Amino acid sequence: GRSCAHVLPEIWNGQESVYKDVEKEGFIEPEVGNGAAGKFSWYVPKFTAEKDTTLLSIFGLTDTAKTFNGKSNRRKLAETFKRPFNWKDYCEMFTADNCTTADEVAKRAPETQSESAKYFVRDVFNGKFNATDENDCDANPTTCTGHIVSSQCLWAAWVIPQAHYLNITAKSNGPNSNGSYSAEQQIEIFEAAVATQSDILFSWWTPEYVLQSYIGTKNELLKINLLAVPTQECQDSRVPLKQRCSKNPSDWIGKIEGSCDNESQPLKKLIASNLYEKIYNVHEALRSPGYDIKESAKYFVRDVFNGKFNATDENDCDANPTTCTGHIVTSTCEWTTWVIPQAHYLNITVKSNGPGSTGSYNYGQQIEVLEAAVATQSDILFYWWTPDYTLQSYIGTKNELQKINLANPTQKCMDSRISMEQRCSKDPSDWIGKMEGSCDAAPHALQKLIASNLREKIYNVDEALRSPGYDIIKSITISNLQLEQIFEIWNSRSTDMSSDAREAVCMWVAENLDSLESFIPRTYPRSMRFSPHDQVYIYVAMGLGGIVMILVVLNWVLISLYREEKVIKYAQPMILYMFLSGLMLVSAGAVVYAANPSKPSCIIRQWLVTLGYSLELVPLIVKVASINKVFQCSKKLKLVKVNRNNLYKTIGGVVGIVAVFLIVWTVIDPPTRHEEQILTDEDNLIGGVYVDTSYSCASNSTTW
Secondary structure (H helix, E strand, C coil), rough: CCCCCCCEEEEEHHHHHHHHCCCCCCEECCEEEEHHHHHHEEEEEEEHHHCCCHEEEEEHCCCEEECCCCCCCHHHHHHHEEEEEEHHHHHHCCCCCCCCCCCCCCCCCCCCCCCCCCCCEECCCCCEEEEEEEHHCCCCCCCCCCCEEECCCCCCCCCHHHHHHHHEECEEEEEEEECCCCCHHHHHHHHHHHCCCCCEEEEECCCCCCHHHHEEEEEEEEEEEEECCCHHHHCCCCCCHHCCCCCCCHHCCCCCHCCCCCCCCEEEEEECCCCHHHCCCCCCHHCCCCHHCCCCCCCCCCEEEECCCCCHHHHHHCCCCCCCCCCECCCCCCCCCCCCHHHHHHHCCCEECCCHHHHHCHHHHHHHHHHHHHHHHHCCECCCCCCHHHHHHHHCCCCCCCCCCCCCCCCCHHHHEEEEEEHCCHHHHHHCHHHHCCCCCCCCCCCCCCCCCCCHHHHHHHHHCCCCCCHHHCCCCCCCCHHHHHHHHHHHHHCHHHHHHHHHHHHHHHHHHHHHHHCCCCCCCCCEEEEECCCCHHHHHHHHHHHHHHEEEEEEEEHHHHHCCHHHHHHHHHHHHHHHHHHHHHHHHHHHHHHCCCCCHHHHHHHHHHHHHHHHHHHHHHHHHHHHHHHHHHHCCCCCCHHHHHHHHHHHHHHHHHHHHHHHHHHHHHCCCEEEEEEEEEEECCCCCEEEEEEEEECCCCCC
């Protein structure tokens, strides 16, 4: 029979439709949080990112962009991320004797059906990655793809709609439905990539052991920024489980609204509905704490558990006069805290008894202990920092936290502090450090970090369209007093910690715009000023073009009427007709040039003007060349016979070449409407300057 359990300790949102049905049937209690937050993301190994850092951003993945060397991202993904092959396929496809002879990839052939399906077996099969027809962009330039190792359809991952709508040409070729891989197969492929140092694109989640085990090594998985920020609309538009596991591939894609990045989600646990009854039917003296342990780690739950402070053996100075201690609530060892050396060398007999390493408490637990102390009015010794919302929220009340002064900090003390490795060591003697490093914490300027490529991204944009974001972020500062104002606004709302923090910042900014304006670069905010196409001179130009067209028609009629006159005959009526045709086209082009540019008008005016000047100038040049030839021959008393058909063929050939050139231009790189922004020095009405925008026609290449 199938194994069963009373508790499932980790459940994701993608499984909600399943467990909600089970809950309705009465088999489980409503889900409760397990305290962790989970998130699916796209990853590449660090050794892959070091070769091409653009792979860490959507700009280096989407097929609408170009790589630095001009190669399409489709080709880059196809060439970088090859397909994995299992043990059986490797032996059959890549060896001459079906792995009878050991090589650097496989020591032997698989011996069972289970081994045949493996992508990696330590010390026996290192795995194989190779390009297939799906990676061949020469044979399949519009359909080639790179490979992504995607999770099975039962999991809350949306690789297929993300790849489809974000135009990332990656595809999973696993043996399961929708080309996915099981968790075991994913781990095998990742281990094969590590063993062979092969590039892979990997869909995985946190928190998780496999990802954690490689942190700090060259094989560490680095998260890819998919850019599309998750929103509620996106979450509501996600492909449901039934569609993800459908046999119809069109169901896997879903809607474009559901293609954003994966959101972080609180992980949950499920408890069988009969567990409570089984536990509480036992006499209280013999009752297991198992059911209640789901909330037993809490130090405070508002309106439910006010917290409890009590003396233990460690507080009993009668029984332990030389070792008894008071309790201090201290932070985790990853934080810049030196409570242990301070207490030790300053001879302050306090100790932290938290559940973390070094007896510390995590951030949430520290908040709970403080709230429990406030609720029960219990005395606590508390290690905390400023500026911070929690401390600020109690200012002016009887619960306000008062600072304790320790030994003044010095540079010698700062240089003698213990490192994070010592603070988090498993050896308690490392936590103490040197006596010189036991002074009070020194105030230090808080800093901000900016990605090294942000400036390049901002400044690669034309100055007229450049965002002020980088310069503002670089220059903006905020004082402790200003932070305290924000905390006060936050505390006054205090209904929803996450959304109220944002609202508090927005309200403070609205009230303090004057003090923030100094951080805005001089030319901002900018006003766009568009070049109008209803100016008088434009209509005058169009009118002149129309008048010239009328005159051309009139000349055509006159030539037709007087074509038997000597002067017309000598001038060659056909040459005159060609000249007038060219002039007509140029005049029509002038009218189109004066109109507001659009893609059709850009192409039309280029054709009209180029063909027009060809028909104007080529017949004249050919005619002048013929006359020059006659004069040259007359000097030598030679008889010259000018063949009209040859003249017309020459003119037709040249104009034909021009027409072919225009056709090629229109097909390959047609002129289109381009915007040009010019940053002016003219002040606008809101304290910035104007950006003049004009429109013109141009191709992408200047070669034409």
